[in-house]
Amino acid sequence: MDPSVAIALGLLLCISCLLLISSWKKGFGRGKLPPGPVPLPIIGNILQLDLKNIPESLCRLAKEYGPVFTLQLGVECVVVLHGYQAVKEALIDHGDKFADRAHKPLFELSSKGLGIIASNGERWKQIRRFSLMTLRNFGMGKKSIEERVQEEAKYLVEELKKTKGLPCDPTFVLECAPCNVVCSIIFQKHFEYKDQKFLCLLNLLNENIRISSSPWIREKQQPQSEFTIENLVSTGVDLFGAATETTSTTLRYGLLLLLKHPEITGKIHEEIDRVIGQNRTPCVEDRNKMPYTNAVVHEIQRYIDLVPTNLPHAVSEDVQFRQYLIPKGTTIIPLLSSVLHDDEEFPNPYKFDPGHFLDKSGKFKKSDYFMPFSAGKRMCVGESLARMELFLFFTTILQNFTLKSLIDPKDIDTSPIASGFIKIPSFYELCFLPYKNM
Known part of the structure; x- marks a missing residue:
């Protein structure tokens, strides 16, 4: 040798x-x-x-x-x-x-190690406390935030109408909508979907490049404080990225599942017609009167298992x-x-079934096993916003459109493609046809 x-x-x-x-x-x-x-x-x-x-x-x-x-x-x-x-x-x-x-x-x-996602110890405690307080001050959990989401849902519908029922990939517009909600909260501004500044922001988020500045990040730096400019910028990036990517991916995955199961989409249409109708905008209060739609939104999050390993x-x-x-x-x-995917709590857990969140009388059934936002001290700070967005975006889209698949629904593959620690669906196209209440 x-x-x-x-x-x-x-x-x-x-x-x-x-x-x-x-x-x-x-x-x-x-x-x-x-x-x-x-x-x-x-x-x-x-x-x-x-x-x-x-x-x-x-x-x-x-x-x-x-x-x-x-x-x-x-x-x-x-x-x-x-x-x-x-x-x-x-x-x-x-x-x-x-x-x-x-x-x-x-x-x-x-x-x-900066920001809210990667930090630890006293830094994390201070930043998380500050983030929750700031989000509440900007309207988190209040009517004002709901109105911003409703307004953005209208913009989303208008963008989808521009497709004129022709096949389209929904990825871009479904990413714009939740990102614009965060922009409206932090910047107090709605961006047109073709606005170059907005497109640049989306590109930075997609590429995970640090955003160098933000209007609300102007704090005096103090000894023993974690509120440095660099730390707050990182926190802003964390909140932007998480609020945009996870919600948009859930929306895109959800529409694919609804294409796969037109009978479920039909039941949502029936519930929308009965509870909301065509003459007003869906609101969060409707969720309590729409157990089936609420169950479908929960089942989408459970089934897609967006961040499986946390x-x-x-x-x-x-x-x-x-x-x-x-x-x-x-x-x-x-x-x-x-x-x-616990098979005792959710029988046949790898089947997409809204019945997992409905009792025998058809009422919505909560589950402690529903943890798409994690649990405990590190639970997602934007959970309430995300849940509001998912319900309002899904119901507003289906209030206005019938979803048409380009292939036979039984041939639609809903299995995810590998992409880091987040599951994402394959790219697909569909047609948004005007919904006519029969």
Whole structure:
């Protein structure tokens, strides 16, 4: 054997041993971690995961190792929580200890630990408190926000009417609508969908490039305060990106599911005709009188399982969790997919069925297992806005249009395509035909 090759192999072996020892000291050497598959040197348990469908791989491993198990991803120990009880126990019952955000290269690269998504400790507490207060001051949860969403829904309908019933890809307009809602809140301005500044903003969000300025971010910097310009800018980017991407993707995925199930769309039309009619704009109060439509919106969010592995958490201190001791800093993956697809709470969970949220009398049925916005301390700050938008946008679209698929509904593929940690549907086209109340 060539001496240089032998040296290289020797070095590789030494490095592998050091990494394993380091990993043991970091995790297994401090307390009792949950069970898990035996890791290989350097790569850990990577080969036991289907990288095209990680949630399914984790669910499969949970059947073998239980609802709380450990994976070795490279040199990092990760604890996976599977099922409602484990996720609830961690994120809600022990919320303070499981509220940290895991340190990931992606977060460090894009935000340097700033903003509301990637920050931890006192920084995160201050920024989250400030964000919630500011959103409330701008009208979150108040009638004024509902009026902004209603107004944007009208603009959305007008844009869809311009298609004149011809085939179109709805991606762009469905992204514009929720983004414009946030613009109307923060900038007090609605942008035309072809406005170049607005298009630039959308492009920046899509490319995950930092927005350099925002009119409401002008605070005096103080010692011991996290309200630096850079931190607040990052928070603004977080809120813009989350409010736009998740809602627009849910809308696009939802329309695809409605194309796939025209009988469900027909029932929504009947409920809209009975409760709202054609002479007024849908409002949030209608939701309580429209159990079927409300159930469909919930089922869309449950079925598409938008962020299946959640954003990774971390424990802020050594935690005694069940019979295990999880060391401080350990990455935690609360598998939301396992909650949203629980087969006892949602019989036949991989079937799109609004009946999952309806009781025997047809009334809307709440479920504690409905966690598309996560749960506990890190729950999405914009949940109430997102829920309002989804209901009002869906009902306003169906109040005005009949959805026509370009292919036979039974041939529509609703399986997601891989895209980071968010599930997105394949690109598709449909026709928005004027709805005529028969």
